[in-house]
Amino acid sequence: MKRLFIVxxxxxxxxxxxxxAETPAAALDTVLVSWRSLSLTQGDYEAAxxxxxxxxxFTFQLNQRRISELLNSMLLTRTLAAEARQSGLDKDPLVQxxxxxxxxRVLATRRLxxxxxxxxxxxxxxxxxxxxxxxxxEFRTPERVRASHVLVEAKxxxxxxxxxxxxxxxxKALGGADFAKLASEFSDDPSAKGNQGxxxxxxxxxxxxxFEDAAFAxxxxxxxxxxxxxxxxxxVILLHEKQPAGQRPFAEVKDExxxxxxxxxxxxxxxxxxxxxxxxxxxxxxxxxxxxxxxxLPKASATPAAxxxxxxxxxx
Numbered sequence: 001m002k003r004l005f006i007v008x009x010x011x012x013x014x015x016x017x018x019x020x021a022e023t024p025a026a027a028l029d030t031v032l033v034s035w036r037s038l039s040l041t042q043g044d045y046e047a048a049x050x051x052x053x054x055x056x057x058f059t060f061q062l063n064q065r066r067i068s069e070l071l072n073s074m075l076l077t078r079t080l081a082a083e084a085r086q087s088g089l090d091k092d093p094l095v096q097x098x099x100x101x102x103x104x105r106v107l108a109t110r111r112l113x114x115x116x117x118x119x120x121x122x123x124x125x126x127x128x129x130x131x132x133x134x135x136x137x138e139f140r141t142p143e144r145v146r147a148s149h150v151l152v153e154a155k156x157x158x159x160x161x162x163x164x165x166x167x168x169x170x171x172k173a174l175g176g177a178d179f180a181k182l183a184s185e186f187s188d189d190p191s192a193k194g195n196q197g198x199x200x201x202x203x204x205x206x207x208x209x210x211f212e213d214a215a216f217a218x219x220x221x222x223x224x225x226x227x228x229x230x231x232x233x234x235x236v237i238l239l240h241e242k243q244p245a246g247q248r249p250f251a252e253v254k255d256e257x258x259x260x261x262x263x264x265x266x267x268x269x270x271x272x273x274x275x276x277x278x279x280x281x282x283x284x285x286x287x288x289x290x291x292x293x294x295x296x297l298p299k300a301s302a303t304p305a306a307x308x309x310x311x312x313x314x315x316x
Contacts, residue, residue: 033071038078040071048074112270119269121262128257132250139248142204146240147215148179148197153188153233166227166234173224179238188233201243211235218242 028043048070052060060066089095132139150169154162169186173179183189183197204212208230218225218239225237 033075035075035079038075038082040074040078044074045071115273116266116270119266121265124258124261124265125254128254128261129250131257131261132253136247139253141243141246141248143216143245144201144203144243145215145218146201146242147199147218148183148238148240149189149199149211150179150183150187150197150236151189151192151233152186152235155233162234163227163229166236170224170227170236173236173238197238198240201241208232211237215239216242 028041028046030042031039032042032045033040049057049060084090090099150166150173152162152166152169157165165186169182173182180196180198183192187197189197199207202215204216206212207215210228210230214225214228214235215237218237219242221239221241223239225235225239228235228237
């Protein structure tokens with residue numbers, strides 16, 4: 001079977017996303033895989049793809065390993081299902097009902113998809129602008145700084161040694177040494193090898209309090225902090241940029257807000273549709289039969305040890 005999928009993988013190297021509208025009916029019967037008396041067709045493959053969220057399907061089809069794994073899983077399922085039929089499992093009344101329920105789940109999912117596409121979403125721009133003005137606090141940006149640091153840990157050295165090393169690094173930085181190179185060479189922060197100590201922008205509440213206080217206390221790009229002690233060790237901090245708190249303009253948040261409100265509207269409409277079904281007044285519950293579905297816990301009895309010894313169970 002492994003050899004089969006090596007050959008199969010080559011046939012999918014130029015695979016592109018396929019939608020129902022793009023696939024001719026005849027192409028759905030094209031056999032992709034043959035195994036014993038079984039086969040998987042293009043239609044089988046596309047049906048399986050529908051189990052993957054639509055937004056992820058294109059990316060999925062760019063990954064040959066995932067395609068092969070999906071086909072392997074499909075072939076395994078088909079083989080086991082064939083064996084189940086041969087052994088008569090498909091004649092079991094409960095199995096038949098399970099299969100019917102599985103079919104209904106698929107149909108229900110597709111029905112919800114078509115219902116969602118039929119929803120007429122109103123223009124949300126005016127509502128988005130109203131929300132923007134009613135709740136402006138949601139669109140305020142906090143004061144932020146962008147900073148780099150060099151960390152000197154005190155795990156493998158004494159605190160005195162770590163502090164002295166940090167002071168030495170600070171002196172180099174004040175003397176004009178390239179801070180990124182200092183971080184790459186001396187920092188004990190594992191991420192420094194990749195980011196040269198640059199932490200990017202951060203607001204208050206993201207860093208250890210002493211580190212945060214030192215970073216926000218600096219005013220001008222290029223300022224270097226005194227050595228700062230935190231639970232992680234000793235830091236030397238370089239300020240790159242400081243951004244004051246502000247209000248994001250509506251033009252900047254409009255698309256984000258409209259998308260968010262559109263999604264909420266659609267989810268509410270789907271919930272209303274489902275609620276109308278399950279709360280229909282014509283639904284009749286067989287309460288007597290429903291009551292019998294509830295299982296009862298076995299009544300407490302003497303423990304085996306207590307019964308054997310002829311003593312009452314605990315609590316008796």
